[in-house]
Each structure stands twice: as C-alpha cells, then as structure tokens.
Amino acid sequence: MHLKDKVALVTGAAQGIGKAFTQALLEKGCKVALVDLNEEVGKASKDAFDKQFDAQRTIFVPCDVSDEEKLKDAFQKTVQHFGQLDIVVNNAGVNNEKNWEITVQINLISVIRGTYLGLEYMKNENGGSGGAIVNIASLAGLLPVAYQPVYSASKHGVIGFTRSIAMAATIGNYGVRVNAICPGFVNTPILQSIDKEENMGQYSAYKQNIKDMIKFYGIIDPSLIAEGLIRILEDDTLNGEVMKITNKQGIHFHEYNSLPFQSKQQ
Ligand SMILES: NC(=O)c1ccc[n+]([C@@H]2O[C@H](COP(=O)([O-])OP(=O)(O)OC[C@H]3O[C@@H](n4cnc5c(N)ncnc54)[C@H](O)[C@@H]3O)[C@@H](O)[C@H]2O)c1
Secondary structure (H helix, E strand, O other): OOOOOOEEEEEOOOOHHHHHHHHHHHHOOOEEEEEEOOHHHHHHHHHHHHHHOOHHHEEEEEOOOOOHHHHHHHHHHHHHHHOOOOEEEEOOOOOOOOOHHHHHHHHHHHHHHHHHHHHHHHOHHHOOOOEEEEEEOOHHHOOOOOOOHHHHHHHHHHHHHHHHHHHHHHHOOOOEEEEEEEEOOEOOHHHHHHHOHHHHHHHHHHHHHHHHHHHHHOOEOHHHHHHHHHHHHHOOOOOOOEEEEEOOOEEEEOOOOOOOOOOOOO
C-alpha cells in the first residue's frame, strides 16, 4: 500500500506505541484519527503533532474502545471527517491482572470489534476500497507468562483471531489484509503498571521477577515497533502474519507449521 494520503484510525494513540505509530504514519503522509480514552494526553499529543505536521491531518477522538457505541462513533467520525478509511491499528491495551475482565475486554474484545468495524468500512463487498488492519498483540501472545496470565491469554486471543480472520479475508476476497505485531518489552508508560498493586493484584509479589525478565530481554524503543507497522502496511503480500519485534532479532516473523488440512479455500 502506498501510504501517502491514506487515512488511518489508531486506537491508544495518545501515548506510547500508538503515538509512535501516529508519528510514523504522519511522516509517510497519512492522515490519522487518534482514538484514546485519555483526553488530556490525547489532546496534548495532537497539539505536539500540529507543530510538526499540518493540523488538518490529525483529529483526536476521545473514546473508550471497550464501549461498543463509542467505538462505532469513533469509526463514523473518522470517515465523516476524512471521507475514507484505509488503515485500522487496534493498539489500545492494558495490563491489569487484578481487574482482569477489563484486560480481556480491552485487549481482545475491543480488538475483535475494531477489526469487524474496519472490515465493515473497508471491505470490497461493502463498497469499500480495501485496506489493512494491524492488531497489536505481544510476545506474551506466543509464550506463557507466569505473572500475567490474563494479559497473556488476551494476546494469544488476538493472534488466533488475527490469523483466522486473515484467512477469511482471503477466502472472501475482502481486499483487506489483517496482520499482528508482537513486541517484546517496549519503553512506554505501560511498564509502570508492574509496580502497581491495582494492576498486578495477586502477582504483585513477583514484580521483581518481571523486572529481572525486562533486564534480561532489554527494552525496545517504540520507534522500532512503528518501523514494523510501516513494513506491514507497505508490503501488500503480507496477510495473517505475526511479526515479532525483539531487541536481539529486531523485526522478524513467527514461523508456523503448514496446516495439515489444505483446501482451495486456504
Ligand atoms: N510496552 C510494552 O512493553 C508492550 C509490549 C508488547 C505489547 N504491548 C502492547 O502495545 C499496545 C500499546 O501499549 P503501550 O505500551 O503503548 O501502553 P501505554 O499504556 O503507554 O498506552 C496505551 C494507550 O492506550 C490507551 N487506552 C487504554 N485503555 C483504553 C481504552 N479502554 N480505550 C481507549 N484507549 C485506551 C491509553 O490511554 C494509552 O494512551 C498495548 O496493546 C500493549 O498491550 C506493549
């Protein structure tokens, strides 16, 4: 996909990885709807982008992605404002093992809903002109994590859903590619949640183990995750792929065995 003048909707765009995604998309000439729950930080990020890029190229849409109606509204506002939609990045996420239901709600259910909304607007059979959806999972979606079992489960769900819907997109000739990104530890405010009892609950006692793990694997700059996003968007051959981004190996893809059942539809 040639990115100039494409319209992207990025959830969780106020800070961290979502902000880095927005920066990279703007640098490529996209227009971006920054969708986030945090109005104060979201507006401050838009203001900062306005100093660097034409203010017309971004809108901030306050939205809790776990609220079905608000998420629908955010999509509608984006399309109304920019007149089209080409890219959806389902990035908003939380780490909460105490109030773990919201982790499933935000990290998985809202990603599924964001994907379906993206398809509704972009897929060929609905009169859309195609596009790309990128769902942000985590290495915790490929590996067990003893101290973040629900976070890990939510991210495993994102990968399973993304790979499956990507197959459906091919079979149904949607014209929309769907891929996932699995970063290792990234230097963003989410890492601070490890120190908080209200996030870690019963696993608070193990925070040092997580910190040791972070030390072992190292912390990645959000700009590298944004580089991965741009690579997925620009390469039209990628669909159903799971991109891993680590300190040691940089940007690379997870390899799966081929499926035992092969039909024309796969
Ligand atoms: N930082 C890491 O180490 C890391 C590693 C792997 C995957 N990830 C994933 O990357 C994504 C981005 O995380 P980050 O590191 O930038 O975290 P972050 O906490 O810095 O940013 C997350 C953003 O999402 C927003 N958000 C949270 N809940 C929301 C909701 N209900 N509705 C709308 N917006 C909401 C927050 O306001 C925030 O702006 C998440 O899905 C996270 O799980 C992060």
